Amino acid sequence: MTNKAAILVAGGRGTRMGGPVAKQYLPVAGKPVLMRTLSVFYQVDPSIDLILVLPENDFSYWEELCAEYKFSIPHRLVAGGNSRFQSVRNGLNSLNFETKLVAVHDGVRPFVSQAVIEESFEVADLNGSAIAVISLKDSIRKLTDDGKSFYEERQYFRLVQTPQTFQVEKIKKAFAVTELQQFTDDATVYENQGWQVTLISGNADNIKITTPEDMDYAEYIAAKQMSDR
Template identity: 35%
Template sequence: MAGKRMQIKKPYIAAIIAAAGSAARMNGLDKQFEEIDGVPVLVRSMLALSDSDWVDELVVVVRQRDIPDLYALIRAYAVPKVRSVVVGGETRQQSVRNGVAAVSEETQYIAVHDGARPFVTQQVIADTVLDGVRYAAAAAAVPVVDTIKLADADGKIISTPDRNRLFAVQTPQVFEIGSYREASEEAQKVGKDYTDDCQMLEAIGKPVYLSRGDSSNLKITTPADLIFAQAIAMELEERNGFQNRAWL
């Protein structure tokens, strides 16, 4: 994990919320618009990023058919800082690329966040931004708690990696915009399509550092995750004693 913080001047940061996925594992449910304690998943994600003092603007990437519904939600929940809503591509990498193309000219760093991670905390956002600015690339992550096995195509165990060096990567992931664009252009040129933005930077030799994530920063991927999310929402409300905008 990244270490001691340093004093920095706040740069201009655009958050890109990726919400154009097909939700293939949701059994027909549209996870971005499913409600957690009465509030859509995507709204929670947008409010968490927009409420951060580190984030200056939001670009939300969705499917074409979802644009009218998204604008309605932005108005209904008075989500601030939304610069634009853009149509996603066929893959996550293409969708984020579309989002990057829509940020303001003064943008110095981008914070890429999954629309399906509704419980990202202000602390995680701040920590990842600080590390991203310090190192030019950083991603929220948590230590892996299970023992991981590497197997071959037949399912036979090949090796057991050291768990102390394994981390589950979350979002936000924060990048200096010039480095990100360089990595994105190179990936497009060589025909590579990555499922994780960090991989693009790694592929061109740019180091990416891990910042402190949080176990509550759950990504909604399956219907069962919605049940866990409801429990998290209830716990957060009980813990805070009031309804914070980010949790509603």
């Protein structure tokens, strides 16, 4: 049995997409988003323990989708919570005893590269954590409460992606606390223990599908990937 796991979090209702079906179930180039995401992790390591965190009421719908698309990649379903923090904690609580490393990933980021996933496990094994980030291309300004703004040096900032990969012992300890407002992602939960996170380079195509415009871009990325093969 592998000592690696990946928790794919997809507990949202997709309200910003504006349609009747949550974004994680919508097809991109003929395959639902979540199936694409699961497939990338499976291609990296077919023995990885894949955990998909969904709203419990969606379990039967997901199983119907798997049957419709003949999706057979092994994975386990775990019920999500009322927040991302609670959903991730539910996923962590479902891990096998043997699991030493776990990647936490947004289910609606189907274009994460295999190289990023591989590096995240390698770096987390050595340092405790590995957080995928990318550099900013645009200039940025900081807004103040009194309506003013100030220029900031963009080279000192990074955009945070997933996967965020950790040694299981540490991240479980980090999530054994009361949820706080400043927990915007798993890295902030980890840092709350006083531990410094380790950053790795993400990939620019690793977008988080949230809006209809994101779906259009996702179709473009999927088409480009197919043409590059």
